[in-house]
Amino acid sequence: MPLLIVLVFVYNMPQLFPSTGAYLGVPFFAGLVSLVVTEAAYMAEIHRSGLLSVAKGQKEAGHALSIGFFGIQRIIIIPQAIRVSMPALINEFVTIIKLSSLVSAISLSEILQVGQRLYSQNFLVLETLLAVAVYYVAIVTMFSSLLHWAEKKMDIPSRSPEALSDQQCEDLRKQSKPAVHAPIDANQKGIPKALLLKDIKKSYGQNEVLKGIDLKVKAGEVLSLIGPSGSGKTTLIRTINDLEKIDNGEIVLFGENFIKTKEQTNRRDVYQGIKRIGMVFQSFNLFPHKTVLENIMIAPQYHNKNDSVEDTKAQSLFLLDRVGLLAHAYKYPHQLSGGQQQRVAIARALAMSPDIMLFDEPTSALDPEMVGEVLKVIQDLAKEGMTMIIVTHEMEFALSVSDRVIMMERGVIQVDASPTDIIENPNKMEGVERVKEFMGKVA
DSSP states (O other), X not given: OXXXXXXXXXXXXXXXXXXXXXXXXXXXXXXXXXXXXXXXXXXXXXXXXXXXXXXXXHHHHHHHTTOOHHXXXXXXXXXXXXXXXXXXXXXXXXXXXXXXXXXXXXXXXXXXXXXXXXXXXXXXXXXXXXXHHHHHHHHHHHHHHHHHHHHHHTOGGGOOOOOOOHHXXXXXXXXXXXXXXXXXXXXXXXXOOSEEXXXXXXXXXXXXXXXXXXXXXXXXXXXXEEOSTTSSHHHHHHHHTTSSOOSEXXXXXXXXXXXXXXXXXXXXXXXXXXXXXXXXXXXXXXXXXXXXXXXXXXXXXXXXXXXXXXXXXXXXXXHHHHTTOGGGTTSOGGGSOHHHHHHHHHHHHHTTOOSEEEEESTTTTSOXXXXXHHHHHHHHHHHTTOEEEEEOSOHHXXXXXXXEEEEEETTXXXXXXXXXXXXXXXXXXXXXXXXXXXXXXHO
């Protein structure tokens, strides 16, 4: 409804409901309530559009770092949504200031009403209205300038920090320190399987994507998941850190309860387990409103992993140096190449000192020239004994870095073999020829 109708209706509400007279009978409160009621819906839609503009991958990245719902909203979603909403919010604020002139209709002493009283006395109608207009322009200018300043502060894409010099990198290197966590040694007695997947099933409507997957992964083992598109590879690793809910089965993490079907899952067990699993996404999913260094620090800070912010920063700088990006510590993700962004994503996952790393086609979004720099980081992790599950189409890489190559097709595991069996003993295992055929087509 038009604001004028709402104003008159609210101001006269005490005639229908006398108990409201103490509040709505006062012009100021009646005007305030009317403006709030009228503008709330418009403001809500502006904020809703801002929230919807944030990519789904941002929430998934927060979940993969074991950040809770409210933490994701506060740290990741809302700051990005506000930046998107600011232009529309500024316009709506200006509209509200202009509409406030209508409260003069309910006898609230307002600039326009003051002007009306003046020109009824001095008969200088145009001159008085011009003075009123100047006041409104001054007020609107003040508010819009303040809001534009806030918008500029949040305008991340306009910032252009430079890469650090060699000397600056050396100074940061002195501040850095490695984390004390080391990958679990599979040779120790009593170490259970890193992952145990039992009869995992997942459907989307009538489409059964995973048809009873059974899989055992030892600590320190590197598995490569290969197979044609739509075979269920990505869905499988997304169930391992609860990005996809399983319909049936159970996932055991280092001998402890982790994920079961929806009715049986203990959410506390899930969040504790996710902290032990790092994930690197195909599309990076870095937080665009945070610098490279802040992206890496965000999860350890949220979980209070270190005694101080200085310790978190020191370990994050070490990880950045490890992936060869220390010089870009204060840049934003949009200022990096695809290969650099993916290396930052790996460092961000490592910041939580995970026992297992999941890679969802980490090179598929990269140019061929950038693939090597990402694969080199993954190979270094494999040499250090990190337990990893890698969804990949890089067949040569899969054979060189993996302990086992698992081929999925139509929602089931067709082949589970070592690279040696695939290359040298294809006749000893059923289905290995299918793997070689698929690899030949990919190549």
